[in-house]
Amino acid sequence: MPRRILTGVRALGRRVDNAIWRLGFATRFLLMILVYSGTALRRFGLTVRQIYFSGVLSLIIILVSGLFVGMVLGLQGYDTLQRYGSEESLGVLVALSLVRELGPVVAGLLFASRAGSAITAEIGLMKATEQLSAMEMMAVNPLARVVAPRFWAGVISMPLLAAMFSAMGVFGGYLVGVVLIGVDEGSFWSQMQSSVDVREDILNGVIKSFVFGVAIALIAVFEGYDAEPTAEGVSGATTRTVVISSLAILGLDFILTAFMFRGT
């Protein structure tokens, strides 16, 4: 019996130790990316290529999801608001929930599973097939050549994708609310415009999506670089990217929201 407890404690200790080890390495990794990102910015073609793979190819899922989320918000919001006779506030409800929360968060979750997992798998496979070691042999720094462009592509793509998600969602809410149900178009837009503040709501949403972009991109490239160089290791790293970045997005969202929107 004591032996079993001992092994349990030992396993727990190994997990915690491992987590702290990896956290420290991830922090050092971020600093190293920043140091070596000179190449990614000087040879911007590399970054542009990665923006294509992680940003442009995520467009369809982001736009379609945004449209549907906005349409659902329109239906659900109308159903609740019409009970209180204030269905003109539908535009406010749709716009505020999208710009403040759903845009950055849902776009972040989609981006993590669509692009983050792909980045991890790609870098992990490069490591498993020893392409990264081969680069080092040729005196090419894999951090500068492979990791930094993918990192910056994620950081650049994420705010743009979140903005498109929100815009598409507002359009979806407009389609359902105004075109389908028949809420007055003038009050839909004018109430939205009078309640949504550019700095308080939209800029804070952009800041959120930027922070999520940094988190997702860092987790994706780190998991790929840190993956065990086996088929199993790469698959585990891909799973961890999606799980950890989803948790990171939701946790960071709580912290950022607590700082940004405390009411006046």
Next chain:
Amino acid sequence: MNRTILDLWVGFFVVAGIGALLFLAMKVGNLSSANLDDAYPLHAQFDNIGGLKVRAPVKSSGVVIGRVSAIRFDERSYTAVVTMQVDGRYRFPRDTIASILTSGLLGEQYIGLSVGGDPDMLTAGDVLKKTQSAVVLENLIGQFLFSKAAEGDSSAPAPQEKKP
């Protein structure tokens, strides 16, 4: 290497992203109408501001002519001092009354300016002398109950007096 096609797509992507941001700022937000032309500040003292918030609209005849920029508590007079930025295109007489009104039964609160007849105009930094505080629903209900109770007291003996 079809770098040009790729560049084109990334260009489209960035343009669409910035377009979405502009759409959010102009159409969803109020960037286009938020900037008041050379606004000037006016102050007003209220006994009770109710639920008035910073950035609440200032309206006259229902038209938005400014925004509340600051609310603070004056500890000498124990009243709330509300500072508002009023659009420089509009001038108001000195005896303008500022009152805190509510749009709809449960809507947001705003400041309504009722124009007086004074020939002198308010200038930047002036204090509005006449104000009307927010209507507090609880006080209204309390007054209603008291008046009902008072009515009940006076109406009870009234029929007895009428008896011959």
